[in-house]
Amino acid sequence: MTFVRNAAELGGTEARETALACLDAGIDAANPERVVADAVTLDGNELWIADESYDLREFDDVVVLGGGKAGVGVARALEGVLGDRISDGVVVVPDAAELTQVSVVVGDHPVPSERGVTGTKRLLELAGAADERTLVLAVVTGGGSALLAAPAGDVSLTDLQRTTDALLDSGATIDEMNSVRKHLSAIKGGRLARAAAPATVVGLVLSDVVGDDLSVIASGPTAPDETSYADALDVLNRYDVDAPAAVRDRLERGATGERGATGGLEETPRADDPVFDHVRNVVLASNFSSLDAARNEAESRGYGTCILSSRVRGESREAAKTHAAVAEEAIFTGNPVSPPAVVLSGGETTVTVRGDGTGGPNQEFALSAAIEFATAWRGETEVVLASVDTDGRDGGTEVAGAVVDAETVDDVAAAHAALADNDALTYLDARDAIVETGPTGTNVNDLRVVVVE
Structure with a gap:
């Protein structure tokens, strides 16, 4: 399948x-419909998800959230x-679509919006109505941290937006950003699992974070969380984030109060919390899935x-x-590896924003590499680097990334x-x-391809 629209020009x-073909192969490997078809099957009344089965006769409702x-x-x-067999469902996503059993609500990314709040409220209502005879299929994919917006306590949407903007510009890692988001949210950091208890919950996860940490992907709505209010406050202080007063007040109250104590704020649920007794998370695709497919494409080309x-x-520029x-x-x-060779990498680099221009991590990565190509050597060996975000939107832009060589700069x-x-x-x-x-319809983080002829 071809994803790069301007491949002919590039x-x-x-x-x-070869670089463009590797990009296509890597993005296609994370196609959500493909990976779900590989992992989820129905045999009579037995729903198989990876290597575990669920007897649908034991459930009155199957809900997708x-x-x-x-x-x-x-x-x-x-x-x-x-x-x-799906009774109901809500997914909050960046682009409109029509489904039969599941309601699609459009939200916004990378900064949360009112329509995302509306969709998430409906989602949490369905989760709260679940009981022990409900099977919740939880869709957990990259971008969920912004799209699934549920400001907690006295924190307003505007407070959440201002904090998100500041964090995005700060250079904080996704783990650090999400530790803050989890403590400002009514759905993140295992709180969706808490809302759905005592239902059986299966998280269907497409990972867009380094190391596939379930507590970080989409800020871990169905995963235990080991971060604390104090950790979140430390991120704001360490990166000198100018957060609204309501945000700092919430984090400070949580950090100074005893967990669960009167007057304090309840922490995100830990691994030993009984809300996870009937929760299982399955990673269906990850960054390595894309890298492996890109490697196969390169090897098929010799x-x-x-x-x-x-x-x-x-x-980004240093990596x-x-x-x-x-x-x-x-x-x-x-x-x-000896040329002709393709060197691949994934993960997630960051940008500390100090200027007023437009770009994203992959574009900065490509431009910095192009400068190195132009200054380190201009030999007869052709070297091409392609760097993209697999969701098709690099940073806050509408482009995926860039392809560069020694002639770009x-x-x-x-x-x-x-x-x-x-x-x-x-x-x-x-x-x-x-x-x-x-928009590619998936997200498993960044994909970089270096071709050395």
Whole structure:
């Protein structure tokens, strides 16, 4: 399946065609309808999810609840398996769609919105109505942290929006950001599982976080949480986040009060909480799934391959320099793989916003790598780097990422100025380097491909 819409403009050499084909293969491997079809089957009254079965005769209702960027695809696939055995459901997603049994509510990402709050309220009402004869199929996918919006206590939506904006610009990791979000929410940090208890809950998870930590993916609505109000407050302080008074007040009250004590705030449920007695989470797809498919595509084209890591993190522009160095090492020493070679990586890098430009982590990654290609060497060996967010939207932009080589940067000073202003999109777009996919319907984090001829 082809995802890169402007592949014809971005191709032109074997290395570029290979990079684009690897992107397509990697994104396709995380297609939610495909991965659900592989993991979820119905045999009479037995619903099999991975290696465990559920006898549907033991349940009066089957309810689909959740959301995220892959929410529609997962819900559609579940309808394909279960049909009208699904009693009801709500998924909150970034784009409108029509389903038969499950209501689709459009929310917003990366900053939560009123319509996301409305959809999440309906979702929590269904969860609260569940009992011991309800099977809840919880759709947990990347992007759910923003889309599933349920401000807690005295925190308003505006407070949540301002805090999210500040966190996005701060350079905080997704783990750190989500520790804050979980303590400002009525659904995150295991609180969906708490709302649905004593129902049987199965989380169907597409991971977009490094290490597939269930408590971080979509801020872990169905997973135990070991972070605390004090941890969340520490993130705000460490990154000097200018959070609204209601946010700081909530976190400070939670941090100073005893867990569950009168006048304090109840913590997110831990692993030993009985709300998880009937909860199981299954990771259906992850970043490594995409890397493995991209590796297979490269090998089918005759390239040696190396998966550098599925856990790359840190500042985008700095991680890019390491990837450029790996390409250089392959050229001059044949390590970690001899050319012709494809080196792959995934994970989630971050951007500390200091300028007024437009871009995203993958665009900054690509531009920084292109500067290295232009300055470290201009040899006869062709090197191409493609870096995209698998959801098709890099940062707050409508583009997926970029494809660059040693010819992309012809004015190093201008490229450095663009990076300093966080304006990678403008620079790369002017050089026809931008990758356009549109929303892909999935999200398993970043995918990077380095092709060394």
